[in-house]
Amino acid sequence: MKKYLVLALCLLMVIIGHAQNYTEYFADKTLRIDYIFTGNAARQNVCLDELSVLPSWAGRRHHLAELPLQGNGQIIMKDLESGKTIYTTSFSSLFQEWLETDEAKAVTKGFENTFLLPYPLHPVEIEITLLSPRKEVRTHLTHTVRPDDILIHQKGTAHITPHKYLLKNGGTDKCIDVAILAEGYTPAEMNVFYQNAEIACESLFSHEPFKSMKDRFNIVAVASPSDDTGVSVPRLGEWKHTAFSSHFSTFYSDRYLTTRRVKSIHDALAGIPYEHIIILANTEEYGGGGIYNAYTLTTAHHPMFRPVVVHEFGHSFGGLADEYFYDDDVMT
Template structure:
């Protein structure tokens, strides 16, 4: 529901494997979990290392290791210390960076948990974490060394794993994208209900292209992270629950924005279970959700719009797709008009050639008039004004899309292409 991502590196599908680095040259089959605290305010931001943990296996990609999947609002780069060679890169967005666009960030300094997964290096490595501002310029950077033999790297996931069951298994973690569906606000008596809801979420995802045709490139595991209370916190109603990851509505005082800042708790529940992307189901019928690129999807499971919303939010957290709806006349602080957004499905036309210009029929007017033919609402690619929360100056690919309205039955062709490119990036 909130923000998230950008286009794959030009020519990514053409990079081939001629220059591909061999995973086994630099990594063992384990995960290095990086816990950070992002702190600061609208004027100044900092990054603090919190903790390093080791997980029993690596569930991420084995190819394109030194390439970014998407640009994101931040980057992690790992270098081999001895040679200085880049051996792994990934990107992300964070709730902290969204908060920086809020009025509160002008008068208050806060800290937010953030956790990232990288392959476990064989030899000492240097890791650099960089946050970028709305103009895509570095705003904070931290570089630190990791010695894989450090005795204080916390060993997690070796025993007492959270109860879980696979809903779909396309193959090995080396060849597939591992998605964990977690329980939030499901008490012990709600276990059967959670697994039923997780099945619905899984079905909903695979009802949409390109996930449907590339289903065999995914593994989906449902993880019963038990809460003390049933339901989730709704601050505006003075309802506070004790739940697995302490989620709540009213994030940034927005009724529908459902998130959690307890990111370490999410990953503690999942330790030892192969996972790369995360969907959290909230046991509530209150409408809402949130999706943050390479962090998590969190969505209500018992509202009538559960099916479309969980897919929409996964479009954010997995695919880095932006919201295509608009409600403000003034530009969002996240999307200055002078900068091309890094999300693949919105544009300011600053560098439209990097977006979906190749999918627009020559002679199509810009902006494009919204389609009225129901058959063309979701498929006729053009340059339609309104997106990224702003009515003017930001454009989306089609009149309607899963990233714009819940009633849309599909992702638009531009979103589908971007998602497919990303799936292939992770698995080929």
């Protein structure tokens, strides 16, 4: 019941709007920000990697200055001139999960992270903060974005990945846009991918609150091609060349399937309206992973595919019991 209420609240924040006028501060475009989270258990840093602009905005247009959920990180955008908060969002990250592992006590690593914000009409100040599991500030970065900066990379106007809509109920301003991507499907296997994406779509809308709010969603299947069939399974010595370089055994947990190549995910989606991401892995191995406001990754050919894809989407969409590393099992 609690999970149902949390998911319903997320949906209502998108669907029901009031207060701040979107067009007062933002254009109908997306500001994509790529960061690198670096460090170890003792010290962390956030580095700005790249700024991009996408042709349209598929995120929420209401409750803009309200934090949707409490993740393990947050982003605050302020109008540079007035200092007014005009947009906030929260997230969790694979980097923050990794910080809780023994490896993080001995090694320094860097993780890609990408976030989508509405494109500002005027210069803004953006602060990104990483929090500990106890909600203490680990580190933060503040930087300025000027919308007329000529070095903001324009993406999504050409070379758009082939895709088709499985469910289309309205424009991006009225619906929640979910993209389902192919991982480990060769070009010759895309018909299989589209079939698997249909199953994922059917599974999602067989559960509440998605079932009752099906008419508030758009679902698009994106045929991101891989050179090899399947995904990497390190414990079996199998390494594949795939669209997003996903692999099992994340943090040495056999069933934990993730990718650190987050920029490649968003590059594959450039030019396609999206807010939430589901990645289907072309394998019979059991496993998956879901990270709040990042992505869901699950295997498409295991008998448990249907319930697992819904379970993992609950993590990425609604932040339900964000996954952290445990010695015995991360599939919470």
